[in-house]
Amino acid sequence: MTRHRIAVIPGDGIGVEVTAEAIRVVDAVADVEWTSFDWSCQSYLDTGKMMPDDGLEQLRPFDAILLGAVGYPGVPDHISLWGLLIPIRRAFDQYVNVRPVKLLPGVQSPLRDRTAEDLQMIVVRENSEGEYSNVGGRQGLGDYEMALQTAVFTRHGVERVVRYAFELARQQNLPVCSATKSNGIVHTMPFWDEVFQDVAKEYEDVPSEQCLADALAARMVMAPQTLGVVVASNLFGDLLSDLSAAVAGGLGIAPAANLNPQRTAPSMFEAVHGSAPDIAGKGIANPVAQILTAAMMLDHLGETQAAVAIEQAIERALADPGARTPDLGGSATTRGSADAIIAAL
Template sequence: MTTVVVIPGDGVGPEVTDQAVHVLATLGLGLDLDVLDQVNADRFLRTGVAMTDDEMERARSAGAVLFGAVGDPKVPDPSYARDVLLRLRFELDLYVNHRPAALLADRLSPLRDPALRALDCVVVRENTEGAYAGVGGVLREHTPYELALDGDISTAYGVTRVLEYAFAIARRSVCLVDKANAVPFGGGLWQRRWSEVSAAHPDVGTSHLYVDAAAMRLIQNPTAFDVIVTNNSYGDILSDVTAALAGGPGTAASANLNPRHGVGLFEPVHGSAPDIAGTGRANPVGSVLSAALLLDHLGHGAEADALRAAVRATVAAGTCTPDLGGESSTKEVGAAITAEVG
């Protein structure tokens, strides 16, 4: 039996994760769900503990982790979120952030031209280096002469392995996105590794765009892209652009992966959304589609496809939360998806 650790987290996380768990149970795959519902802001406020070593080990030993959201306005300390989500990403070396984006229904696209709406691409974001690696510091803090420095880290090892993953999943093409004209050292490293890795895949189309041009091109014609590969910070931004083009952040799923040792963490990208927590308005689609990615990861491809089809059918029928123009609650949307699966 495969163990899946479930971390509902904060805000709307428990609400949307609950619906994803219900749908998974409907599939009858015999997954053993290990729910760590004590990993949340309330415990951190009481004890100062974000995630214990035992909880971390349970996540490390599981086949996969289904994650809700982390963050609460009652906790201004940024170390809380770092010690949960970033700890999982870094200690498990989840170097790929895999963000698929596919338009669920034509009416959800913000683009005027119907011929350009059919977005279906993946943003592959390097997940353990870049500007989010936490390298830097502050001198003369809280003075008029304060100096703040954040390092943007790229290594040949880290860049090569994420490029190799991008080519491994490509259906037709890979587009490298960087800013090598303005960031020459890290950009130059990406360019050199790109030349070598792409040469080993002559059957895959390739292209290169600077990040500003890539953002513009996504808006002009998102159908031009199959796989986009880029660094941590650019991938963070561009994957939010693709989420907006696919229907909004409530529909966006992600996988944090290490294809070399098989660990995966799966989460919707909308965050804890504390302003709507407890109102029943949170969209569970991102969490359900994250569960579909989890099933892909565990080798249940047919069930994952059934889950995605159920989401599309539910959205097409108009059973949606308010962010997608509907009037249904979180639970009602989850029940409709479950019924479609059943």
């Protein structure tokens, strides 16, 4: 068994709690050397920085990064995100954000009469440019104050994420749907569409289509069974992936990965949910999303058998109401839910 060196950033709130349980589950099936970094909103309040100046260089030698959650009252979101998460994504060229969605056993979808077969999709989000650029600024005061935010789309950036989506769809035997808004955004979205159409010509064996983002949001609710791989820009992917997780039962079971497909730097794995300060410290946070995220990390590291074992153990555990946390209608604690998953292994 290969020994993997993983950097852990537990972060804030329930991130600390669920990450501890994910580590316990991984240790049951894989050989991992964990190194923890206490970088969080608390460290920002103590030092004025989300991570030290050489933080990126400290992380670079690791095989992967497992991130808990970042954010806490008193620290604005743009500081917590742009001080830690986004610099890591961009410095390590983690240009693909993958968020798989699946209705798990024992989990009730808010959509009436939907089954596991209806709710299986993967949102592939462009993770390095688009609407989340830092090009822009503010000027003026009072009534004439203004803010300008410029979206940045490059052919290189769009093409590589679209190509990743098509490769994934081919592997999974799924169709591809591109989220666009070219009827209202007149420069960047038609450009996105053109690049998508160019790449699609290389994958004639993969069914593909384009759909306006607002119509696609409605479709995720009304006809989720018609979707496979959804590829979207940074902003649209962010919004649609949360919606897709919600229709499959909530953010507490939604994993995610920030991938550097070329492996020139470590990839980072983080659950979709945030730090949930309202329930932090109560021992009731759902650890499933972070455990599934850790399984995605193992798969990325070549430990596919271990990853599959964790996924199957989660499904077996959640079939028992006693293993479900309050957000899933149960009464299990964070640790109790993880214990059930480990027992199922």
